[in-house]
Amino acid sequence: MPMPMPMPMPTTKPPMSRATLLPPLAVHVLEHGLGGASLRPLAKAAGTSDRMLLYHFGNKETLVRALLEYIAGVYSAALDMAVGEGRPTTRQQCLARILEQGRKPAMRPFMVLWWEIVAGSARGLSGYKEAAEEMIARQLAWLEKQMPEDDPDPAGGARYLLTLMEGSLMLGTVGHARTAREGLLASDLSAP
Amino acid sequence: MPMPMPMPMPTTKPPMSRATLLPPLAVHVLEHGLGGASLRPLAKAAGTSDRMLLYHFGNKETLVRALLEYIAGVYSAALDMAVGEGRPTTRQQCLARILEQGRKPAMRPFMVLWWEIVAGSARGLSGYKEAAEEMIARQLAWLEKQMPEDDPDPAGGARYLLTLMEGSLMLGTVGHARTAREGLLASDLSAP
C-alpha cells in the first residue's frame, strides 16, 4: 500500500483556468505595474509557467485585457464595500471623505496602477480606455450614492466632485498636494 | 588653393552634444512615448547611433532625466508663448480658455506624454516626479497671470482652476469628457 494520496486536503489543486489565474496575476500587477510586466514573472507570481499563461490566454495582449477587466471589477467591488456609515451633509464633507479614502495606504497600489491606465488610455493601448472608462463610471455611480441627501443636484454635484477629486489626487501624486489643498480652499465648497 | 571650405553653409555640422541631441530626441519621445523608447530608435531619430547617445549621456537613465528636464523647459516656453490677448473677466471664462488651449490638436502629444509622466511619477521612476512638479509649477504660474484682474483671490483661484482643469483633462482622455463638462456645470463657476 503505497499511500496513494496521503494529504489530499492541503494540496487539492483547483483546475487552473483564467478565473483561478487572474487573482494572483492582479496582485502582481498591482505591485509591479502593468506595462512592465512580462510573462515569466507573471507566471511565477501565479505559480505556473509562461507556457501556461499563453495556453490559457492565447497571447499577452489578451492577458492584459483580461487583467484590466478583472481589476476594474475588483475596484468596483472595493468601492461597494467602502460605503461609509451615514451620509455626509455637505459637498465639502463628501469630498473630504473621498479624498481621505483615496489616500489610504491600502489604496496606493490602485492609485499607481490607475495613472498607468490613464497613460495607456491616452496613448491608445488596447483595453486601457475601456477599463478606465468603466472604473470612472463605477466611481461616479458610487459617488452619487454618497452625495448629501438634500443636495439640489446630486448627479451634477457628483460629477463636479469627481473632477475636483481626480485633479486633487493627480496633483498629490506629482508632489503638489499642497497646491490641491489650497485650490479646494478657493472653491465654493469652502466658502459658500 | 585647395578651397578649404567649399560649401560651409548647408553642410556645416554643429558639433554633436547634449544640446544638439535633445531637440530631435524630444520630438521622437513626444511621438512615441518615453517609457517604451529604446536607444536604437532614439538614436536613429537623432541621426546617430546608440553608441553615441551613451557616449554623450553615459547611460539611459541620465538620458531620460535630461529629456524630462528638457521637455519641461520646452513646455514652459510653450506656455509663455500662449498668453492669450486680453484678460478673461471671469473665472469661468478663464477656465474655458485653458481647456480650449489644452484640447488643441497640437497639444495632444504633450497631453499623452503628460499622463505618462504622471504615471512614472506615481511609480517613483527616477526624474519623473521632478519633471512633473516643475511642469505643474509653471502651469500654475502661467495660470495666475491669466486670472481675471478683479479676482478677489488670484492665487487660490488659480489653484482651484488648475485642479478643476486637470481633473477635466483626465476625464477627457479616458472617454468621460461629457462627465467633466457636466461637472463644471454644477460648479460655482457656472452658477454663481
Add this chain to the structure above:
DNA sequence: AGGATATTGTAGCACGCGCTACAAGACTTT
C-alpha cells in the same frame, strides 16, 4: 480498457534590449 482530448513540461528560436571592448579616424597641442 482504450482511444481521443485536454493539460502541462522542456527546450529553444529569433529578436531587441542596454551596454562595452576595441580600434580607426579627426583634431589639438607640442
Add this chain to the structure above:
DNA sequence: AAAGTCTTGTAGCGCGTGCTACAATATCCT
C-alpha cells in the same frame, strides 16, 4: 611631424522578451 586627446564606427556580449514545436502526462468518454 609626433604625440595625445576627443569623437565615432563595428562588432558583439549576455540577457530577457513573446512565442512555438514537440512530447509526455492526465483526464474523460465510450
